Amino acid sequence: MGVFSRDEALKMAEEKGLDLIEIDPKANPPVAKITDFGQFKYEQRKKERKQKTEKLNETKTIWISLKIGRHDLEYKKAQIEKFLTKKKKVKIEITLKGREKAHFDLASQLLENLIKDLANKGKIDESPKKQGNKIFALINPL
Numbered sequence: 001m002g003v004f005s006r007d008e009a010l011k012m013a014e015e016k017g018l019d020l021i022e023i024d025p026k027a028n029p030p031v032a033k034i035t036d037f038g039q040f041k042y043e044q045r046k047k048e049r050k051q052k053t054e055k056l057n058e059t060k061t062i063w064i065s066l067k068i069g070r071h072d073l074e075y076k077k078a079q080i081e082k083f084l085t086k087k088k089k090v091k092i093e094i095t096l097k098g099r100e101k102a103h104f105d106l107a108s109q110l111l112e113n114l115i116k117d118l119a120n121k122g123k124i125d126e127s128p129k130k131q132g133n134k135i136f137a138l139i140n141p142l
Contacts, residue, residue, distance in 0.1 A: 003029055059089040059138075064114075066100045066107050077117060084121040084141045093136040107135050115139065 004012070009032055013020040019037040022030060033040075060083045062076055083090050092114060094107045111128050115137060126138035 001034075009034070059091055061091045061093060064092065064094045064110070066094060066096060066103065066110065068110075073114070077114065080114075080118060080139070081121050084118070084139065087141045089125065089141070090122070090139045091136055092139065093134055096133045096135070101133055104130065104135065111135055111137055 009020050013034045018034050021033045021035060021040055023033050024031040062080055064076055080090050094111055096107055108128055115124060122139040122141050125140045128135055128137045
């Protein structure tokens with residue numbers, strides 16, 4: 001709307017039956033908004049709740065192949081541990097391709113060994129499950 005003195009802005013807010021809310025006091029000149037204060041507080045609380053739930057429900061996904069090498073597996077394990085220490089859920093997923101689909105038992109064994117290695121960092125939320133050509137597990141931080 002423009003730059004107004006404090007008194008003019010208060011008078012404009014009173015005429016509209018609304019409140020004058022200071023948005024950024026450090027700006028030069030300070031930024032204010034004419035709005036209903038109750039509605040403003042409600043929207044702020046709603047935004048804060050949404051941000052909290054987004055951070056809490058964040059799940060990181062790690063994809064592993066059945067043919068993964070030892071060093072690559074150690075690297076993935078380190079990544080998972082890093083996510084668990086940051087209090088993030090981790091979904092470990094192994095995708096079986098082509099003839100690998102016949103070796104579901106090897107994939108589940110690989111996943112179970114990985115989960116055993118991570119037992120001190122997290123607990124299993126969902127035990128290994130098969131879904132089509134994938135096997136996955138969900139691990140929560142301790």
